[in-house]
Amino acid sequence: MTVTGPVAEVVAALTRPLPPLDEAVAALGRDAGLVAWWGDDAVPVEGPPHPVDAGWRLLEVGDATMLRNRVTRQDLYRTGVSALRRALAGLLLDDLDLAPTWAADVVLPRADEDRLTAWMRAHLRLSAVLHEDRRVLLGPVRDALAPGLREDRDPALSACARFTAAAGERPVRDPSVPFRRP
Numbered sequence: 001m002t003v004t005g006p007v008a009e010v011v012a013a014l015t016r017p018l019p020p021l022d023e024a025v026a027a028l029g030r031d032a033g034l035v036a037w038w039g040d041d042a043v044p045v046e047g048p049p050h051p052v053d054a055g056w057r058l059l060e061v062g063d064a065t066m067l068r069n070r071v072t073r074q075d076l077y078r079t080g081v082s083a084l085r086r087a088l089a090g091l092l093l094d095d096l097d098l099a100p101t102w103a104a105d106v107v108l109p110r111a112d113e114d115r116l117t118a119w120m121r122a123h124l125r126l127s128a129v130l131h132e133d134r135r136v137l138l139g140p141v142r143d144a145l146a147p148g149l150r151e152d153r154d155p156a157l158s159a160c161a162r163f164t165a166a167a168g169e170r171p172v173r174d175p176s177v178p179f180r181r182p
Contacts, residue, residue, distance in 0.1 A: 030067070092116070
């Protein structure tokens with residue numbers, strides 16, 4: 001498949017050399033665009049290798065209205081709002097001794113969230129590109145790059161199902177008790 005035009009430009013930007021994660025996050029702004037998450041050999045998922053940086057495989061490509069918020073307030077922060085985190089949590093349940101629980105949705109207790117974030121910081125890298133047409137480009141860019149942990153396909157779907165199943169049956173909420181995050 002030959003990729004041309006804006007899709008080729010975005011693919012080229014997302015596959016440039018990878019800086020350390022903290023540098024990539026610090027460089028993010030409040031603009032719209034696309035992000036690509038890359039994992040090292042500790043990530044139990046196959047994906048296409050990075051074309052320049054050996055040892056890194058593409059996990060997922062996503063979009064955001066504000067790149068910095070997506071990465072810092074979702075992907076590196078809360079499992080309840082990040083498909084990437086849910087998939088990784090499902091894959092790493094036993095390795096990280098994660099204990100999902102029910103709140104409004106399946107979430108991790110704060111200590112488990114922190115453990116998952118520390119693991120992500122040690123084993124993931126990020127690339128990003130600004131682009132106003134992020135929604136239009138997301139599908140074609142994902143198709144061109146074929147990430148290994150694409151949220152709408154296996155193994156991500158199976159990992160998310162495992163994460164949800166690990167929380168057990170959804171409890172019946174007593175409306176007289178105020179909601180509290182675990």
